[in-house]
Amino acid sequence: MLQPIDVDRIRKDFPILQRTVRDNRPLVYLDSGATSQKPMAVLDAERAFYETSNAGVHRGAHQLAEEATDAYEGARATIAGFVGAQPAELVFTKNATESLNLAAYAFSNATAKAVHAPDSVDRRFVLSPGDSIVVTQMEHHANLVPWQEACAKTGATLRWIGLTDEGRLDLEALDSVIDETTRVVSVVHQSNILGTINPVQAIMGRAHEVGALGVVDACQSIPHMPVDVHDLGADLVAWSGHKMLGPTGIGLLWGRSEVLQAMPPFVSGGSMIETVFMEHSTYAEPPKRFEAGTPMVAQSVGLAAAVRYLDDLGMDAVAAHEHDLTGYALGQLEELRGVRIIGPRDNVDRGSAVSFVVDGLHPHDVGQFLDDKGVAVRVGHHCAWPTCRRFGVPATTRISPYIYNDRADIDIAMEGIMAAQKFFGV
Amino acid sequence: MNVEALYQDIILDHYKHPRGRQLLADPAGESHQVNPTCGDEVTVQVGLDSDGHLLVGYEGQGCSISQASASVMSELVAGFDPAQGDDARRAFVELMHSKGAAEPDEDVLGDAVAFVGVAKYPARIKCALLPWMALQDAEAKAGIGIAQEGTSTS
Numbered sequence: 001m002l003q004p005i006d007v008d009r010i011r012k013d014f015p016i017l018q019r020t021v022r023d024n025r026p027l028v029y030l031d032s033g034a035t036s037q038k039p040m041a042v043l044d045a046e047r048a049f050y051e052t053s054n055a056g057v058h059r060g061a062h063q064l065a066e067e068a069t070d071a072y073e074g075a076r077a078t079i080a081g082f083v084g085a086q087p088a089e090l091v092f093t094k095n096a097t098e099s100l101n102l103a104a105y106a107f108s109n110a111t112a113k114a115v116h117a118p119d120s121v122d123r124r125f126v127l128s129p130g131d132s133i134v135v136t137q138m139e140h141h142a143n144l145v146p147w148q149e150a151c152a153k154t155g156a157t158l159r160w161i162g163l164t165d166e167g168r169l170d171l172e173a174l175d176s177v178i179d180e181t182t183r184v185v186s187v188v189h190q191s192n193i194l195g196t197i198n199p200v201q202a203i204m205g206r207a208h209e210v211g212a213l214g215v216v217d218a219c220q221s222i223p224h225m226p227v228d229v230h231d232l233g234a235d236l237v238a239w240s241g242h243k244m245l246g247p248t249g250i251g252l253l254w255g256r257s258e259v260l261q262a263m264p265p266f267v268s269g270g271s272m273i274e275t276v277f278m279e280h281s282t283y284a285e286p287p288k289r290f291e292a293g294t295p296m297v298a299q300s301v302g303l304a305a306a307v308r309y310l311d312d313l314g315m316d317a318v319a320a321h322e323h324d325l326t327g328y329a330l331g332q333l334e335e336l337r338g339v340r341i342i343g344p345r346d347n348v349d350r351g352s353a354v355s356f357v358v359d360g361l362h363p364h365d366v367g368q369f370l371d372d373k374g375v376a377v378r379v380g381h382h383c384a385w386p387t388c389r390r391f392g393v394p395a396t397t398r399i400s401p402y403i404y405n406d407r408a409d410i411d412i413a414m415e416g417i418m419a420a421q422k423f424f425g426v
Numbered sequence: 427m428n429v430e431a432l433y434q435d436i437i438l439d440h441y442k443h444p445r446g447r448q449l450l451a452d453p454a455g456e457s458h459q460v461n462p463t464c465g466d467e468v469t470v471q472v473g474l475d476s477d478g479h480l481l482v483g484y485e486g487q488g489c490s491i492s493q494a495s496a497s498v499m500s501e502l503v504a505g506f507d508p509a510q511g512d513d514a515r516r517a518f519v520e521l522m523h524s525k526g527a528a529e530p531d532e533d534v535l536g537d538a539v540a541f542v543g544v545a546k547y548p549a550r551i552k553c554a555l556l557p558w559m560a561l562q563d564a565e566a567k568a569g570i571g572i573a574q575e576g577t578s579t580s
């Protein structure tokens with residue numbers, strides 16, 4: 001039996017939600033798609049680590065170093081368990097952007113190495129002109145620009161799956177866009193701008209059919225719904241800690257162990273080596289191969305606490321709560337005159353990021369009126385500029401509720417939109 | 427400070443009824459500026475008339491603050507000599523960085539004094555400055571006002 005989300009109780013766990021903004025208005029935080037707020041449990045865990053166990057990990061012969069290493073590797077196990085993964089398959093990075101770069105650089109680095117040391121690389125990562133890389137037209141820049149760069153370095157061609165007017169992927173083109181030339185397919189699970197939840201299993205299936213590797217950007221799905229990385233059918237899955245109640249400064253890359261094994265390092269230096277000579281070095285096994293330098297230990301501890309917090313709520317309950325809020329927000333927006341939703345209007349295969357434009361008003365001006373009511377939303381192109389262009393809008397306003405929001409928060413946002421319309425006389 | 431103080435009537439008026447919003451027939455310099463965080467865009471063109479006074483043309487799309495600022499700017503500086511235009515630009519930049527504490531000089535800034543409230547909203551300062559940055563860049567490309575720039579310390 002699903003235990004419903006108790007918003008009033010949850011809010012008490014988030015100190016920032018107790019503050020006021022702009023002339024003493026209670027904060028209505030509807031910008032969790034950008035970053036989520038953090039509960040006490042996460043703040044306490046980081047602080048406790050610094051107060052009791054802080055030390056370098058995987059080195060040093062003292063008790064604190066042992067405790068810090070346990071905390072770091074324990075966090076890895078907790079976070080891996082949350083997405084159905086093995087700890088050895090989970091790489092800590094700075095954020096999802098770095099995780100996606102790690103994936104893209106595996107290709108450009110292997111391609112560069114193949115010129116001088118062909119035996120040192122796995123051919124799956126070597127690209128040449130004639131090869132293609134496939135993304136979609138709803139990618140966050142973090143899952144677009146690194147692949148453009150990989151193409152520029154290797155001569156491969158970037159292709160993309162286009163969008164329907166409803167904000168869904170145009171899957172009729174799937175088999176022609178992903179073909180025998182395709183070497184890697186990287187797609188977003190849930191769009192941060194449109195809210196669309198994509199059928200990544202089918203897309204990954206098609207990628208594997210043509211022998212391509214599959215990458216999923218799960219930045220906006222893992223914080224909001226139950227996700228087992230194996231179910232996605234991908235080879236690599238990237239996401240960030242800060243959007244799921246965790247601290248900033250920590251991201252994740254899950255990889256099938258066989259694929260991680262085959263990938264060359266990204267950032268190199270200390271901690272990621274096996275042996276080092278003046279002439280050359282050999283590298284540690286994954287995940288350490290991809291964790292050069294002193295890692296983000298306290299952040300990993302904080303993120304493990306965030307994962308426990310979400311686990312206690314239950315991700316099914318989180319998803320059900322957001323589904324309700326999404327349906328409510330879509331309905332309320334449809335009621336408003338002059339408001340157009342950018343993204344799916346039906347609450348099916350859809351997450352809680354809801355973008356819209358208001359006739360005659362620029363999103364910046366809408367956002368300003370929401371801010372005046374204490375409502376925090378994101379305005380702009382949401383790091384998905386080509387997606388905005390696809391829908392013929394320079395920018396949108398986006399509300400993105402989470403576990404600490406309720407229908408009353410959506411109502412206040414609607415009041416803000418109407419206030420802006422009234423003020424500008426549109 | 428509330429939102430109405432940000433959007434003064436002058437700003438709304440210029441937003442709804444932009445002045446001189448068109449490009450020049452024969453510009454000496456042009457600059458296209460984009461605010462990459464929100465996608466606001468403005469193109470400013472400049473030239474000099476036979477008396478050495480500024481000609482200004484522009485077009486753009488974006489929020490009320492950026493577009494009103496372009497309109498106010500073009501109305502203000504068109505007809506100025508380049509040095510006067512520079513003075514106005516410096517005064518406007520200073521106003522934007524004043525955190526709302528400045529007493530803007532209407533003799534120098536004209537309608538642009540209405541943007542004083544913008545300085546209290548850091549996220550909007552860039553919007554207001556966008557056309558002025560385009561003006562500066564367009565003048566530099568046209569070789570207008572370079573002598574003044576060279577001796578300036580701002």
Ligand SMILES: Cc1ncc(COP(=O)(O)O)c(C=O)c1O
Nearest residue numbers: 095096097140142192217219240
């Ligand atoms: C879908 C998606 N991908 C990637 C990112 C990049 O995440 P980060 O900025 O944490 O690296 C984001 C965050 O905005 C996102 O929403």
